[in-house]
Amino acid sequence: MKTKFAASLVFALSATTAIAQDLPQAGNTWFTDGQAAIKAALAKQPNTSTAKNIIIMISDGNGVGTNYATRLFHGQQNGNYGDENVLPAETFPNLALVKTYNVNAQTPDSAGTGTAMMSGVKTKAGVVGVNENANRGDCASIEGNQVLSMNDIMSAAGKATGVVSTARITHATPASAYANSVDRNFEDSVPEGCTQQADIATQLIENLKDGTIQVAMGGGRRHFIGKDITDEEGKTGKRAEGENLIDMAKEMGAYYAWDQATFDAAPMDGSAPILGLFESSHMKYEADRSGEPSLAEMTGAAIKALSNNENGFFLQVEAGRVDHANHDGNLARVVRDGVAFAQAVALADELTNDEDTLIIVTADHEHAIAFNGYCGRGSDILGLCMGIDGAGIKHSNEALLAKDGKPYTVAGYLNGGGSVLREDVNWVGARPDLTQEEATDVDYLQQALVPTSSETHSGEDVAVYAKGPFAHLFDGTVEQNYIFHVMHHAATAE
Amino acid sequence: MMNRRHFLLAATSTGLISPVGVSAQAAPIAVRDLYNKDLSFSDLALSLEGKEITVTGFMAPPLKADGQFFVLTKKPMSVCPFCETEAEWPDDIMAIYTKRQFRVIPFNVRIEASGVLELGPLKDPETGFLSRVRLTAARYS
Numbered sequence: 001m002k003t004k005f006a007a008s009l010v011f012a013l014s015a016t017t018a019i020a021q022d023l024p025q026a027g028n029t030w031f032t033d034g035q036a037a038i039k040a041a042l043a044k045q046p047n048t049s050t051a052k053n054i055i056i057m058i059s060d061g062n063g064v065g066t067n068y069a070t071r072l073f074h075g076q077q078n079g080n081y082g083d084e085n086v087l088p089a090e091t092f093p094n095l096a097l098v099k100t101y102n103v104n105a106q107t108p109d110s111a112g113t114g115t116a117m118m119s120g121v122k123t124k125a126g127v128v129g130v131n132e133n134a135n136r137g138d139c140a141s142i143e144g145n146q147v148l149s150m151n152d153i154m155s156a157a158g159k160a161t162g163v164v165s166t167a168r169i170t171h172a173t174p175a176s177a178y179a180n181s182v183d184r185n186f187e188d189s190v191p192e193g194c195t196q197q198a199d200i201a202t203q204l205i206e207n208l209k210d211g212t213i214q215v216a217m218g219g220g221r222r223h224f225i226g227k228d229i230t231d232e233e234g235k236t237g238k239r240a241e242g243e244n245l246i247d248m249a250k251e252m253g254a255y256y257a258w259d260q261a262t263f264d265a266a267p268m269d270g271s272a273p274i275l276g277l278f279e280s281s282h283m284k285y286e287a288d289r290s291g292e293p294s295l296a297e298m299t300g301a302a303i304k305a306l307s308n309n310e311n312g313f314f315l316q317v318e319a320g321r322v323d324h325a326n327h328d329g330n331l332a333r334v335v336r337d338g339v340a341f342a343q344a345v346a347l348a349d350e351l352t353n354d355e356d357t358l359i360i361v362t363a364d365h366e367h368a369i370a371f372n373g374y375c376g377r378g379s380d381i382l383g384l385c386m387g388i389d390g391a392g393i394k395h396s397n398e399a400l401l402a403k404d405g406k407p408y409t410v411a412g413y414l415n416g417g418g419s420v421l422r423e424d425v426n427w428v429g430a431r432p433d434l435t436q437e438e439a440t441d442v443d444y445l446q447q448a449l450v451p452t453s454s455e456t457h458s459g460e461d462v463a464v465y466a467k468g469p470f471a472h473l474f475d476g477t478v479e480q481n482y483i484f485h486v487m488h489h490a491a492t493a494e
Numbered sequence: 495m496m497n498r499r500h501f502l503l504a505a506t507s508t509g510l511i512s513p514v515g516v517s518a519q520a521a522p523i524a525v526r527d528l529y530n531k532d533l534s535f536s537d538l539a540l541s542l543e544g545k546e547i548t549v550t551g552f553m554a555p556p557l558k559a560d561g562q563f564f565v566l567t568k569k570p571m572s573v574c575p576f577c578e579t580e581a582e583w584p585d586d587i588m589a590i591y592t593k594r595q596f597r598v599i600p601f602n603v604r605i606e607a608s609g610v611l612e613l614g615p616l617k618d619p620e621t622g623f624l625s626r627v628r629l630t631a632a633r634y635s
Contacts, residue, residue, distance in 0.1 A: 290531040
């Protein structure tokens with residue numbers, strides 16, 4: 001039998017080396033899908049039009065591993081095994097891997113990575129809109145070391161610009177769109193004697209005032225009002241007493257939104273800058289969201305408002321809380337915010353034209369997340385690793401057991417609050433027993449090893465997906481600051 | 495292959511958030527069961543006000559070493575010193591005022607606290623900590 005098969009294989013190969021349809025596996029769906037993918041890849045043509053609009057969408061902390069978890073979760077929510085699911089950005093024609101390190105940090109932070117993407121230069125961890133010659137926390141070192149962001153550059157070129165985030169709008173990634181600060185934590189004040197720069201919230205208001213930014217929406221209300229001022233939801237601010245940047249913005253003609261109703265009523269005709277501050281601190285996780293817009297809703301509104309500019313627009317969108325849920329070691333919230341990001345990507349794509357709009361989807365860094373094996377198809381990405389069924393496709397429905405006789409989840413973290421080591425027993429530990437119901441609970445923390453109060457970032461690569469003008473410049477493995485240079489080239493190409 | 499329009503439709507039609515099951519009173523209840531999604535008090539919380547209940551959760555690192563209360567959170571309280579200047583308290587927490595001085599339990603070890611449920615804002619006179627839900631005369635294990 002083997003001989004007969006080998007003989008027919010030789011015939012097939014010798015007679016039709018290049019004709020795939022003659023191979024014995026040619027009728028297999030995987031094979032025909034692969035052939036269709038080849039056809040699509042061969043038909044790809046680079047788009048060398050000038051980009052009228054550019055949207056960069058950053059899912060904070062959404063490295064390749066975290067994105068994998070969201071892909072499976074979304075697919076499983078829709079009734080399939082998960083692996084075969086395709087997230088919106090994964091349909092984009094071009095991608096590259098991105099090296100995310102900061103100049104002084106193997107494990108990067110969002111301030112340094114945001115600055116790399118928005119200004120074209122890598123810098124130190126913890127600083128925003130300054131080059132590597134500035135030192136974190138040293139105000140005097142900002143002199144001569146500020147850099148301009150894509151928002152600054154695109155605004156000078158006559159485009160409208162915006163920034164949207166589910167984190168505080170003064171947090172590291174959105175701040176990299178408009179601020180120059182030697183410390184990401186200078187959100188509402190600078191240290192005494194620091195005269196060389198303003199705090200980050202003040203810089204945002206200045207950008208709204210001088211027309212660099214037309215739309216800014218996210219959380220972080222507390223950084224715009226004084227300690228003596230109570231906001232619409234009963235929370236006090238962080239600024240010096242009497243300071244109210246929200247009132248300042250309103251006085252200069254900005255429209256202010258703070259909840260779903262005021263968001264829904266925002267002018268979409270470009271007649272006024274829009275300042276949306278929907279929470280005192282970060283906006284809510286998607287799993288807990290109530291009374292405030294989703295990331296997709298904010299993205300759609302920003303695109304509509306900015307599209308009034310006939311020269312086009314530049315928009316930075318951040319899914320800020322994918323990172324925070326990872327820091328919590330709580331994958332259930334990571335993937336729900338991951339799906340909310342995917343919805344924002346799909347909507348941005350829907351509202352724009354590939355011919356004139358470059359859309360870039362990426363992450364700023366990865367986390368210390370990892371995945372166990374050997375799980376069968378359809379194992380719940382949040383739950384227990386089920387065995388492989390050798391006679392079928394779907395998993396065996398029997399949880400695999402480790403050497404300690406206990407089941408384990410598909411995903412885990414290397415460090416964080418889910419550590420199995422206990423301080424009260426001299427950092428010795430044993431893995432707790434675990435049911436599928438416990439593991440898939442929305443508040444569950446995946447097991448971790450190293451006991452840290454917050455799970456950490458990692459230096460692992462992230463992906464960048466792109467479509468539109470000059471998206472084909474994303475190829476291979478690139479430094480993170482390269483993303484800026486693609487955007488800049490696409491916007492300025494003759 | 496799913497296109498972007500299908501994706502949008504599927505996402506909006508999918509219930510991405512599992513409804514929170516409300517535990518029977520006999521079993522310990524979770525902190526989150528005391529709140530609705532908009533952070534108003536749940537029917538369960540209103541029905542149990544003034545009664546002795548048992549709640550399961552995690553002890554956040556205490557604000558004061560020798561204090562009379564600690565904060566119970568629904569999941570271990572994670573603090574990223576590199577990313578944040580201060581602890582970000584979740585909205586859905588509860589204060590546990592113990593009968594006597596309490597022993598600190600690691601922040602990532604699940605505990606059960608029993609006491610009398612109190613609802614409504616109260617500012618702790620010593621620390622200024624504002625709680626909306628409390629257990630008083632509490633004990634925990």
